[in-house]
Amino acid sequence: MEGLEDGRAALRKARGVVMFTGAGVSAESGVPTFRDPTDGLWSRYRPEELASAQAFARDPVLVWRWYADRRRGIRQCRPNPAHTALARFLLRRSDATLVTQNVDGLHQLALEEEARNEGSPPVEWERMLSLHGDIFRVRCTRCPYGRTQREPMGVEDEESLPRCPDCDRLLRPDVVWFGEVLPREALEGALRAARRADICLVVGTSAVVYPAASIPRATLDGGGRLIEVNPARTALSALADWRIAEPAGRALPALLDRLPDPTEP
Ligand code: OAD
16 A cells, blocks of 8 residues: 555654544445435435535425434444544554544444453543534524434424424534534644644545644644545645555554554653
């Protein structure tokens, strides 16, 4: 794999590593990405047309059906070797931070499983940051109410849509939509870690959705370097020092497993 040995050498020496992931890291688990061409049920809609407060106000049934479909698919999915390799790296390297745009919860699941296997304590919250929310949470469109909701809900018509138990307004998925602000602490924490990092490892993202896409650029601004893992070229490829043009499930175990921890004496 081109870029692999150089990437490993750079990671071995690095002080501060940020891993920045997108939908591609979950592709081998069976979660569809957003921008790759598909002939699926939803291929005629662009994500911007469904994932927005305007779309929800216009047609909440359509938006809820899209999310119900994604939730149904994701519920069947398991972490793949890419999630596991990232989780192990995060548990072993105290100078690493994982920042994800994904809402599928597969990084968190892999981390829980690996921490249990290795008998490690869970990582501090500021080293596992989700920028776009959690598809298995719902929240009220008006009041502060929110809860975890893994079980399916009725979304066939307006009458059956889930409603807030406190104020009776519609509930919505607790994810960040286009035009909405990202959770402040997570974004600030991610930018801080990215600016300090020697390396940003960018995996499975087209890196076109801002402000999330400013994370790898913050590492470059701070004098650090990029490793990109993605079978296709992206907006970041020209800026990457090393590119591994392979699926994440193949590339990440080869890149990350059994790297010694430079922060240990
Ligand atoms: P995209 O669908 O834009 O990009 C997925 C990327 O993953 C592409 O560059 C693919 O080439 C790459 N890819 C596909 N299979 C892969 C594999 N097996 N291994 C590695 N890479 C692979 O998804 P994101 O960049 O995550 O936001 O999209 C960013 C945001 O836009 C999402 O978080 C979501 C979306 O609309 C919100 O919902 C707010």
